[in-house]
Amino acid sequence: MRQQLITADQVLPGPAGHRIADGAVLIQDGIILAVGPRAAVEGLTSPTAERQHFPDGTILPGLINCHVHLVFDACGDPARAAAEATHTELAERADQLLRSGVTTVRDLGDRDGAAIEFRDQHSRGPRIVASGPPITVPDGHCWFLGGAADGEAELRARVRQNAELGADVIKVMASGGQITPNSPSMWESQFTTAELAAIVDEASKAGLPVAAHAHGTDAIAAAADAGVATIEHCTWLREGGGGYDLRDDVAAKIAERGIFACVAWPSDWRGFMNRLGSARADQVASRFEWMTEHGIRMIPGTDAGAGSSGFDNYAGALQLYEHLGFDREHIIEMATTTSAEALGIGDTTGQLAPGLSADLLVTAGDPLADLANLGRLELVTVKGRPAALQTR
Incomplete structure (x- = not known):
């Protein structure tokens, strides 16, 4: 003892x-x-x-970082990084997270279960909640991670495969993204509501929640209707990508169903806002306020590994929320108790x-x-x- x-x-x-x-x-x-x-x-x-x-x-x-990718290296070539990632590199990135105060990470997209295998073979380091390869359409966002599927039968089979790999959560790319050339745009939906509902149904049979990557408002609405547990990014992009499409009815549904939103911004959010320009940055700030007013519960993450988002300085990442008007007690609660609840591990940590x-x-x-x-x-x-x- x-x-x-x-x-x-x-x-x-x-x-x-x-x-x-x-x-x-x-x-x-x-x-x-x-x-x-x-x-x-x-x-x-x-x-x-x-x-x-x-x-x-x-x-x-x-602290809990609710959105990371241990197989990426924050160097701008995710397909290469994922293909070449070693357990030593995953261990180094996990150690960076731990040294920044992150004791639990949710890995939302690896190559062929690499983060799951790493989770099972390394007893030290942060607690890892892992999804395995994210489900996407053929040639869709992050297809190179091995989770492409077409049609309901393949989607259900992909869910079962990830469950057999040992996934703690199922990740689906409900919309396009930024890091995959020649794939659907960020605002474009990759799946219908019925297809997303089939993924949620199959995941529920395995006792697993679903996290939906969704930038476009149509994809956000479909994910909410399908009953996912969390919406990643939750950017509310208008069809065609021309600004935001904030729908009160969809926001109300997300809040009513207890779906969490993880906007997944990097530690260098100040540089990101500077690149957006003051007018667009103000729009971003108002979007956070709007979601909060509608009762949407947010959880923090950094999308670590993707783009130029690193694995350290989680304290800096959390200062985004103070900049947006959240009080410090609420921010700490978001990064601990609320995140543990959202990840389904509130009876273990948080x-x-x-x-x-x-x-x-x-x-x-x-x-x-x-x-x-x-x-x-x-x-x-x-x-x-x-x-x-x-x-x-």
Whole structure:
């Protein structure tokens, strides 16, 4: 029986609104045994427990990045990167994520199950929720990852194949994207509502949720009607790609059905906004506000590996939401408790509570005072195992 006692100036156990001054977390064999005021938790602690105290620190749940691609290398040639990706490279990228405070990642598209295989062979590093090859149309968005299918029978078979690979979630490219030459445009739908519903139905038989990549508003509407669990990007592009098509009825349906939206913006969101120009950036900001007003619950991700989005600086990525007007408590809740709920792992991680996995961070300073403190890490643990952090 191995016990670890971690104490700090405060504990933010999750969800928002909960704070324990002079708090402590007691871990036993990788599971949280107790959380509370230091004096109370110390009374439950074995004399032989390992003890770490961070007098100016904050203990909080480990962060969750809900959209990454471990087989991509953020260098602009995803087909080559996916074809050549090695387990060593996947391990390096996963380690970067862990060192940035990410204790759980959702990998939403690999080559032939590479991330699933990596998940099963590497016990250390962040917790991985993986989809395997994303389902797409022949010559469609990310066809080179091996998930192309045509017609309902093939779509259902592809779902079963991914389930047999060990997928935790089924990913479908409901619309086109940016990184595949000579494929449908971002705003174009790749599947009908009936085809998406068949994918959701087959996935449900295997006990798996469906994540739908959807930039176009028509694709978003079809994904919502089909009953997916999350909509990735959720860009609301108008047919033809000329601006946004924000449909109140579709947004209301997404909120009513409890579908989460993961917009998946990179850590360098400031540079991205600068490239968009101020007018378009303002439109983007208003789109976030509009979704929030309609009750759509958002979860953060960075699309790490795709384009030039790297695997580090998750704290920087989360500052996008502060820029857009979200308060810090809500942002931390989004990246922990809400994300765990959206990924279906809320009974395992996402909060600091007895019986959950000891996936946690200790920051130097208070992230409620300055969100950048999420990047100033004193300790990161997954299942109670500490990560090797770079010296600051």
